[in-house]
Amino acid sequence: MALLETKDLGIVFGGLKALDDVYLKIEEKEIIGLIGPNGAGKTTVFNLLTGVYTPTKGAIRFMGKSIIGKKPYQINRIGIARTFQNIRLFKAMTVLDNVKVAMQQHRRYNVVSAMFRLPPYWKEERKMTEEARELLKIFDMEDVAEQQASNLPYGQQRKLEILRALAARPKLLLLDEPAAGMNPTETHELMETIRRIREMFGVAILLIEHDMSLVMGVCERIYVLDYGTLIADGTPEEIRSNEKVIKAYLGG
Amino acid sequence: MDFITQLLNGLGLGSIYALIALGYSMVYGIVQLINFAHGDIIMVGGYALYVMLVIAGMPLWLAVLAPIVVCGLAGVLIERLAYQRLLTHNAERISLLITALGVSIFLQNLFMLLFKSDAKTMPPMFGSGVFELGGLSVTYSTLINIVVSVVMMIGLQMLVNRTKIGKAMQATSEDAGAAKLMGINTNKIIIITFAVGSILAAVGAVLYCNTYPQIKPTMGNLLGLKAFVAAVLGGIGSIPGAMLGGYLLGVLEQLTKAYITTEVTDAVVFAILIVVLLVRPAGLMGKNRKEKV
Amino acid sequence: MGKLKKKTGAYYLVNTVLTAILFTVLFLLISGRTLNNYWSGVVVLICINVILAVSLNLVTGILGQLVLGHAGFMLVGAYAAANFTRAVVTNGTMSLYVALPIAMVIGGLVAAVFGVVIGIPALRLRGDYLAIITLGFGEIIRVMANASFLQPVTNGAMGLSVKTFSNRTDPGAMFVFAFVVMALVIVISYTFGRSRHGRSVIAIREDEIAAEAMGVNTTYYKLFAFVLAAFIAGVAGALYAHHIGMIDPSKFDFNRSVEILIMVVLGGMGSISGSVISATVLTILPELLRGFSDYRMLLYSIILICVMLFRPSGLLGRYEISLPKLVDKLLHRKEKAAKTGEA
Numbered sequence: 086m087a088l089l090e091t092k093d094l095g096i097v098f099g100g101l102k103a104l105d106d107v108y109l110k111i112e113e114k115e116i117i118g119l120i121g122p123n124g125a126g127k128t129t130v131f132n133l134l135t136g137v138y139t140p141t142k143g144a145i146r147f148m149g150k151s152i153i154g155k156k157p158y159q160i161n162r163i164g165i166a167r168t169f170q171n172i173r174l175f176k177a178m179t180v181l182d183n184v185k186v187a188m189q190q191h192r193r194y195n196v197v198s199a200m201f202r203l204p205p206y207w208k209e210e211r212k213m214t215e216e217a218r219e220l221l222k223i224f225d226m227e228d229v230a231e232q233q234a235s236n237l238p239y240g241q242q243r244k245l246e247i248l249r250a251l252a253a254r255p256k257l258l259l260l261d262e263p264a265a266g267m268n269p270t271e272t273h274e275l276m277e278t279i280r281r282i283r284e285m286f287g288v289a290i291l292l293i294e295h296d297m298s299l300v301m302g303v304c305e306r307i308y309v310l311d312y313g314t315l316i317a318d319g320t321p322e323e324i325r326s327n328e329k330v331i332k333a334y335l336g337g
Numbered sequence: 338m339d340f341i342t343q344l345l346n347g348l349g350l351g352s353i354y355a356l357i358a359l360g361y362s363m364v365y366g367i368v369q370l371i372n373f374a375h376g377d378i379i380m381v382g383g384y385a386l387y388v389m390l391v392i393a394g395m396p397l398w399l400a401v402l403a404p405i406v407v408c409g410l411a412g413v414l415i416e417r418l419a420y421q422r423l424l425t426h427n428a429e430r431i432s433l434l435i436t437a438l439g440v441s442i443f444l445q446n447l448f449m450l451l452f453k454s455d456a457k458t459m460p461p462m463f464g465s466g467v468f469e470l471g472g473l474s475v476t477y478s479t480l481i482n483i484v485v486s487v488v489m490m491i492g493l494q495m496l497v498n499r500t501k502i503g504k505a506m507q508a509t510s511e512d513a514g515a516a517k518l519m520g521i522n523t524n525k526i527i528i529i530t531f532a533v534g535s536i537l538a539a540v541g542a543v544l545y546c547n548t549y550p551q552i553k554p555t556m557g558n559l560l561g562l563k564a565f566v567a568a569v570l571g572g573i574g575s576i577p578g579a580m581l582g583g584y585l586l587g588v589l590e591q592l593t594k595a596y597i598t599t600e601v602t603d604a605v606v607f608a609i610l611i612v613v614l615l616v617r618p619a620g621l622m623g624k625n626r627k628e629k630v
Numbered sequence: 631m632g633k634l635k636k637k638t639g640a641y642y643l644v645n646t647v648l649t650a651i652l653f654t655v656l657f658l659l660i661s662g663r664t665l666n667n668y669w670s671g672v673v674v675l676i677c678i679n680v681i682l683a684v685s686l687n688l689v690t691g692i693l694g695q696l697v698l699g700h701a702g703f704m705l706v707g708a709y710a711a712a713n714f715t716r717a718v719v720t721n722g723t724m725s726l727y728v729a730l731p732i733a734m735v736i737g738g739l740v741a742a743v744f745g746v747v748i749g750i751p752a753l754r755l756r757g758d759y760l761a762i763i764t765l766g767f768g769e770i771i772r773v774m775a776n777a778s779f780l781q782p783v784t785n786g787a788m789g790l791s792v793k794t795f796s797n798r799t800d801p802g803a804m805f806v807f808a809f810v811v812m813a814l815v816i817v818i819s820y821t822f823g824r825s826r827h828g829r830s831v832i833a834i835r836e837d838e839i840a841a842e843a844m845g846v847n848t849t850y851y852k853l854f855a856f857v858l859a860a861f862i863a864g865v866a867g868a869l870y871a872h873h874i875g876m877i878d879p880s881k882f883d884f885n886r887s888v889e890i891l892i893m894v895v896l897g898g899m900g901s902i903s904g905s906v907i908s909a910t911v912l913t914i915l916p917e918l919l920r921g922f923s924d925y926r927m928l929l930y931s932i933i934l935i936c937v938m939l940f941r942p943s944g945l946l947g948r949y950e951i952s953l954p955k956l957v958d959k960l961l962h963r964k965e966k967a968a969k970t971g972e973a
Contacts, residue, residue, distance in 0.1 A: 135843060137839070137843075156842070156847075157839075157842040157843050158842050158843075158844075158845050158846055158847050158848065161842075161843055161844060161845040162845050166843070166844070167843055169839075169840065169843075173837045173839060173840035173843075174836075174837070174840070175832070175833045175836035175837060175840065175841070176836055176837075177832075177836055177948070178829075178832060178833070178836060182829055182832075185826070185829060186829055186830065186833045186841065186844050186846065187844040187845060189826040189829065189830070189845075190845040192826070193826070194825075194826070196822070196825070196827050196854075199821060199822060199825030199826065199827055199828070200817075200818045200821050200822055200825070201818075201821070202821055206825065209826075210825075210826075213826075249844065250844075253844060253845055369758075370758070371758040371761070371762060419935055419939070422939050423938065423939065423942075428938075428942055429942065430757050430758065431690075431694065431695075431696050431757070431899075432938045432942040433938075434696055434757075434758060434761055435696070435891070435895055435934065435938050436934075436935055436938040436939070438698075438888065438891075438934070439931045439932075439934035439935040439938065440931070440935065442888065442927055442930070442931035442934070443928060443931035443932060443935065445927075446925075446927040446928040446931060447928060449924075450924060450925070450928065558884070562762075562765070562766075562769075565762065566766075569759075569762075600777050600778065601773055601774065601777055603769065603770075603773055604769075604770045604773050604774060607766035607767070607769060607770050608770070610762070610763065610766055611751060611752075611763060611766060611767075614751075614755055614759060614763060615751050615754065618755065618759070
């Protein structure tokens with residue numbers, strides 16, 4: 086059974102078919118690329134997978150169960166976490182608290198314990214702080230834990246977003262243009278990070294990216310979208326030589 | 338026949354709501370701000386009329402011009418002094434709203450100090466007679482209200498669709514950033530929008546004083562709120578929508594008063610607002626805007 | 631971590647001791663009649679206003695939504711509590727000392743029910759629309775309280791007389807209740823803001839879409855903050871009713887909602903200590919400036935506009951003043967001074 090499978094997925098916005106007939110299949114621990122020209126509908130795919138939009142047709146099965154109609158927070162709790170194209174951090178919160186927000190679905194205590202600081206509060210908060218710091222350590226961000234998220238440099242903000250998504254302990258991680266705005270060295274580092282994440286956390290990763298060196302370098306398989314439909318899928322080598330893909334990118 | 342009379346009375350009342358609603362709608366369309374002070378502009382207009390007509394004893398035709406000038410100036414002044422800094426600094430929405438609220442409280446208390454808080458009675462102005470046809474009987478002032486509001490709306494539509502300024506207004510409302518890049522002086526457009534909205538409110542104020550000849554410093558609260566409900570009902574940002582919303586609200590209110598209850602009419606108005614916001618937040622003629630993810 | 635816990639423990643101790651001292655001093659001043667009736671009443675009013683401001687801060691500061699109908703919840707709590715004490719104290723079932731705490735809980739719960747009923751539809755909207763819809767609900771509540779079919783409960787515009795403690799025999803009673811509730815509300819809203827629940831609410835304020843994508847049930851937490859604030863406002867309403875002894879709907883109108891909002895905004899949206907300070911100052915100030923009462927709201931509105939224009943985050947922004955830290959600093963300064971003195 087695949088980790089995630091979509092069949093005949095489509096959505097219509099105001100009579101316009103934004104996506105049509107999208108078939109995706111992702112196995113556990115795979116790293117998959119989703120590419121295509123601007124406006125091809127890549128982010129829309131993410132929004133469908135995470136419950137931001139409800140598809141007008143088709144099926145999405147995650148670990149064998151349909152997730153259509155579930156709210157975004159429910160889908161996150163089932164095991165799909167994402168980042169955003171335009172970074173969406175909790176700006177006025179500290180780096181540590183940003184991570185904790187995603188983590189706290191696993192570390193529960195009731196509101197009475199919270200208000201009167203009863204033992205469950207201390208126990209769970211302590212564990213959460215430890216876990217969050219460990220996670221930050223893995224990404225070399227331990228020293229900025231107490232800083233306000235909006236004060237981080239751009240690259241670290243991107244990193245924090247990935248980290249925050251991981252804090253939810255997902256089985257599938259969706260990265261929306263993680264290399265946007267990065268220079269070649271940073272992109273290269275990111276490639277390493279993505280591989281490392283897969284090994285350490287055992288997650289499958291679906292990433293949208295424009296940087297071809299990154300996509301070709303790190304992905305095992307690639308899906309190509311154009312005008313809302315899939316035009317190709319295969320290994321990086323196959324995609325590189327695919328006529329339709331070349332045509333779509335050259336605008337022929 | 339009684340029903341048709343009530344319907345016409347409702348339209349007369351709705352005309353006033355519609356004129357005020359236009360101001361809310363236009364301002365919201367351009368700067369996405371609920372201008373809480375807009376209701377109080379009507380109050381300012383009412384007192385301007387009162388001062389000219391009763392205290393200064395001016396002839397009617399001259400006195401009627403006063404609220405138009407005063408309200409137009411007040412609208413521009415409020416924008417300059419209170420909102421402009423926040424708008425250019427791209428302040429948080431909540432700050433803008435609180436400022437608008439502050440302006441509203443300021444105006445009410447200022448006029449309370451100037452004119453005392455009790456109500457002042459306006460002398461009869463025009464159209465006091467009753468028009469009768471068959472079983473139908475409505476005051477001329479009701480008919481005047483309807484005619485004036487329709488004329489004003491047509492004028493406004495022409496301003497927005499046929500003139501350069503109107504086109505610039507539309508562009509600014511669609512995308513202020515892009516409009517700026519295309520060489521539109523958005524700052525100027527915002528001022529004009531406030532001025533036009535306030536002038537329409539002044540016309541509304543004159544009609545209101547003629548129909549319900551009483552003014553007091555807090556009159557703008559409920560009137561403004563109801564006009565806002567009308568704007569939301571019709572679809573905020575849309576000119577025909579604001580008119581439609583105004584008429585609908587006036588008719589609904591009048592019919593509720595006539596056939597159901599007078600005691601909690603205002604509660605009914607708010608209930609309408611709540612239902613609209615929940616069922617169709619974009620209003621009857623508004624566009625649905627969704628945040629991009 | 632151990633160190634942190636020890637430090638927190640020390641902080642708790644300092645806070646408790648300082649609060650106890652404040653309480654004792656005020657209680658002695660009031661019950662010993664050093665403060666006259668009038669100023670004792672002002673102290674109680676300060677406590678009530680602090681409760682209201684801190685509760686509104688939960689929604690406006692922490693959740694970041696403008697609510698313009700807070701007085702409506704206060705009204706509901708006041709009438710529910712007043713009717714309860716009228717019934718049980720009059721027929722001698724219990725004394726007001728026992729009845730008032732129960733009445734406060736009842737007032738809070740009734741207000742919370744209203745909070746749920748209003749919150750579920752209202753919180754689907756944001757920003758300006760939420761502000762307007764809460765304003766609408768607040769007005770509906772007030773209009774209804776005046777309506778004839780609710781006369782038996784509210785006595786309409788004539789006003790409802792409420793049981794009060796005898797000023798002659800026990801001048802300190804009302805203060806004790808108000809102060810204890812105030813302290814509790816401050817503590818609770820502080821700890822709430824620093825728990826997983828509060829963190830979720832703040833995350834929604836910062837970015838609702840991201841919060842939802844990170845597993846936060848946004849609808850639930852928005853409603854939670856809203857209803858909690860309504861509950862506390864209801865309790866404050868109950869206290870207020872039993873403090874002034876006579877309530878009518880006009881005491882809970884739009885202007886009252888605005889006054890509470892001003893306290894929150896001036897203190898700094900999101901800062902509990904800011905709310906406490908500005909509620910205190912804005913309660914005392916009008917009493918000192920009696921002669922200027924006509925200009926009060928005019929002045930308030932100008933201050934409000936200026937603060938928004940030049941310091942939109944309010945007096946303290948989201949910063950919290952910590953008493954233990956202040957004490958810490960003072961002690962350290964003394965230590966340093968002592969050391970330099972020795973040298």
